[in-house]
Amino acid sequence: MKYIESKKNDEIKQLKKLSATKNIRKTGTYMIEGFHLVREADQFEQEIVKLFVTEKYQDDRLAKKYYDIATVVSEDVANELSETKTPQGIFAVLKVQESDNLENITGKWVMLDDVQDPGNVGTIIRTADAAGYDGVITSLDSADFYQPKVQRSMQGSQFHLPIYRMDINKAINMAKESGLRVYGSEVNSNVKPYNELTKNDNFALVMGNEAHGITKEVLNETDENIYIPILGKAESLNVAVAAGVLMYGLQSL
Template identity: 35%
Template sequence: MEHITSRNNRWIKCALRLKQKKWRDKEGLFLLEGFRGVEDVLEQKVEDCVCIIEEDRLSDKSTEKIIHGGKELHWLFLLVDRDMMKLISGTEHGQGILLICHKNQRDPSSLLQELHGFYVILDSVQDPGNMGTILRTCAAAGVKGLILTEGCTDIYAEKVVRSSMGSILRLPLYEHVDISFLQAMKERCGLPFYGTALRNARPYKEIGPVKEGVFVFGNEGSGIREEILSMTDENLYIPLPGHVESLNVSIAAAVILFHFINP
């Protein structure tokens, strides 16, 4: 295992660059921190990661397990001191372990064919915490793909990745999809679209059962754009007996997805 002492090392420089979206987009890589996330990536048998470990963590049993499993997946392991880890970490009190991973991007054109199962479209969801939680919920519910419109926050930003708890690599991600593409997808994929809205909608428990389909969730403040709502086969909402105005979009997504996908 190589011990890195200089910030001019190529992988340290790479980790620092990946804090910026433009470099994540250019290099097709992203950062993932923390033992739980790293162990989840290991469990998924993701190959060719770069794992940077703080030297104080080297004797931890969790670290030993990660090193043993990662070697079989062709991971590169680098050892750094505490100051170097603080430099590249995205959290003030990190756990001393970080991965550089390849993005799990898919070509949206594959959606222009007959599809089966459940998919989710997020329209301009901008809060990183919401995005990461929805991603984790989609993976847990068995969604086959997450489709993001151009107005969404960067799904590979550090806070999104952290909120996803390693699930960011568990399902296909389709980014930067525009309205015209969604129209083409709707015409050709063969799946019904279900919007979440208050107007022209029915309570979600009155709809179904749904054997397969595409669920659409909208922006935290303005909801789903009218152009997308015009494509839906049915719109639904969650009744709120407590008379609050609305649910957080990540909570609403969990309620809807587990009701229809795992009844």
């Protein structure tokens, strides 16, 4: 196996740049780290392009399986590549797997209209996975789900359910044409409380920006807008919590 000692190595410098969205899009690849994620990527048949392990893991099952594309790196390099303080010492570069020519969807979907915080985007995708939803679509101005911070909060859910990034208006039209009912989530007590909706197994739930909610343009396109009743004195809920309450709430109508 190849060995890289120095964090100044050109390949390492290029890898380091993969935390920036523009480089993820340019190369069509992104990096994940840690045993749990790399194991899941392998198990769920993601296309692994490169594998990096520290010396102590060069005899690991994954290092053997991916021998031809594996590189051993020093602890110094692992620290350079890692987003955490104590890296586990295993990293993989994966092919971005998405298509923007999604033409038909069925079941229960979540759509994000300009959700900015990477932790929120990742947590919502993880919750959609847990709640048995069929997929997630994020708008082009939401936090990119291949960013390391989003990866960390998704905890591997990107391998369990389809996630797409596309123009939100196109996504809503496509959902409607697929026969899904589109619900917009608002902080507005004049719309319908979510628990008064009629049960339905084909819908898209749209969540909006942390500060401004769903854009007006999008709210006009939805079939019905819903809200979570605020029973105390808080002004609103965190968007990832609200998405969780709605995803489980709409499941158990």
